[in-house]
Amino acid sequence: MFTRILVAIDGSESAKKAFEESIYLAQKCSSKLDLVHVVSCELGGDSATTFELIDELKTKAEKMLDEYKTLAAKNNVSIEIMVIQGDPAQVIIELAKTKKHDLIIMGTRGKSAFQELLIGSVSQKVMHHASCPVMVIR
Ligand code: ATP
Ligand code: MG
Numbered sequence: 163m164f165t166r167i168l169v170a171i172d173g174s175e176s177a178k179k180a181f182e183e184s185i186y187l188a189q190k191c192s193s194k195l196d197l198v199h200v201v202s203c204e205l206g207g208d209s210a211t212t213f214e215l216i217d218e219l220k221t222k223a224e225k226m227l228d229e230y231k232t233l234a235a236k237n238n239v240s241i242e243i244m245v246i247q248g249d250p251a252q253v254i255i256e257l258a259k260t261k262k263h264d265l266i267i268m269g270t271r272g273k274s275a276f277q278e279l280l281i282g283s284v285s286q287k288v289m290h291h292a293s294c295p296v297m298v299i300r
Pocket of ligand 1: 170171172174176177180198199200201202250267268269270271272273274275276281282283284285286
C-alpha cells in the first residue's frame with residue numbers, strides 16, 4: 163500500500179506540511195516519493211520576456227525541490243523531483259495516472275491570497291478528478 167506517492171509542492175507553508183507528512187508516511191510504508199512543482203501556464207504569450215520568466219521560475223523551483231530532496235535523503239526516503247510546465251491540477255492528475263501513483267499528497271491551501279476559501283482550486287480539482295486516493299493536509 164502507498165508504494166509510490168506523488169507530492170505536490172507550490173512553495174507554500176501548506177505544501178511544506180504535506181511534504182512533512184509524506185516523509186512520515188514514506189518511512190512507515192517504505193514508499194518512494196515523487197515531488198512535483200508545476201510552473202503555471204497562465205503566464206501565456208510567446209515573447210522573449212515570457213520565456214525568460216518561465217526559465218527563471220523553473221530554476222527557482224528546481225532549487226526549492228533540491229532542498230526537499232536533501233531533507234528526504236537525511237530521512238532515508240527515496241525521492242525524485244520534477245518541474246513541469248502546465249496547468250497545475252491537470253499536470254498532477256495526468257502524472258498520477260501515467261506514473262501509477264497510489265496516493266497524492268497535497269496541502270489544503272497554497273500561495274493564493276484568497277484566505278477565506280476553505281480549500282484551494284488546485285486541491286479541489288485534483289480531489290474531484292484524480293484516479294487514486296488524495297490526502298489533503300491541513
Ligand atoms: P488558488 O490557487 O485556488 O487561488 P490556493 O493557492 O490557496 O488557492 P491551491 O493552489 O489549491 O490553493 O493549493 C493547494 C495545494 O495544491 C498546495 O498546498 C500544493 O500541494 C498544491 N499545488 C498548488 N499549486 C501547485 C503547483 N503549481 N505545483 C504543485 N503543486 C501545487
Ligand atoms: Mg494556488
